[in-house]
Amino acid sequence: MDAPVIERRATAGITASGRVLSGYAAVYxxxxxxxxFTERIAPGAFKETLASGRDVLALADHDQRAVLGRTKTGTLTLHEDGHGLAFTLALPDTQAGRDVAALAQRGDLGGMSFGFVATDEVWRGDTRELRAVELHEVSVVQAWPAYEQTTVSVRNRPPQVGIFNGRELLWLDTCD
Known part of the structure; x- marks a missing residue:
């Protein structure tokens, strides 16, 4: 059986304060x-992967030799909200984990990325809408992301969720 051709998309925005990364690996x-071509991600694109219980890896720069966490162990958690695919990643005490934490604290990381296989897509002219994807990995990237609106921050505390004006909001503590 041939391995699937996995596409990768990257996003930006990282700040730091601790050993847990949080933010958005993809935005809708x-x-x-x-x-x-132009690409956009539809709300709910990750729903099937998240419901399946698939083991999704967190990597440094899409490098399978630099595993930072995974969903099956709980070191990576993923969920969809109205903004996109949110994640929390507990960084390991490995060289890759320490490097990512140090770069995040300095503000030197490029953002987040994700590796996927499109399972439902619609083309309108030269615009591709991803309606469903089989998510394989999310990556912390050191260079330039494709989707600049994604965010990552290093945290000490878990995110705080609340309702404001009828919208669910996620607050992250960060430091300068």
Missing amino acids: GVDTKIGG
Whole structure:
């Protein structure tokens, strides 16, 4: 059986304060240029993967030799909200984990990325909408992300969730 061709998309925005990364690995409804076409992610695109219990890895720069966490062990948690695919990642005490934490604290990371296989997509002209994807991994990237709206921050405390004006909000503590 051939391995699936996994596509990768990256996003930006990292700040630091601790050993737990939090933020968004993907955001919904944002157009981004990928080579010669435009792509956007539809709300719910990750629903099937998350419901399946698939083991999704957290990697450094899509490098399978630099595992930072995984869903099956609980060191990576993922959930969808109205903004996109949110994640929390407890960094390991490995060289890769220490490097990511140090770069995040300095503000030197490029953002987040995700590796996937599209299972439901719609093309309208040169615009591709991802309606469902089989998620394989999320990655902390050191360079430039494709989706600049994603965020990552290093945290000491878990995110705080609340309702404001009828909208669910997620507060993250960060430091300068």
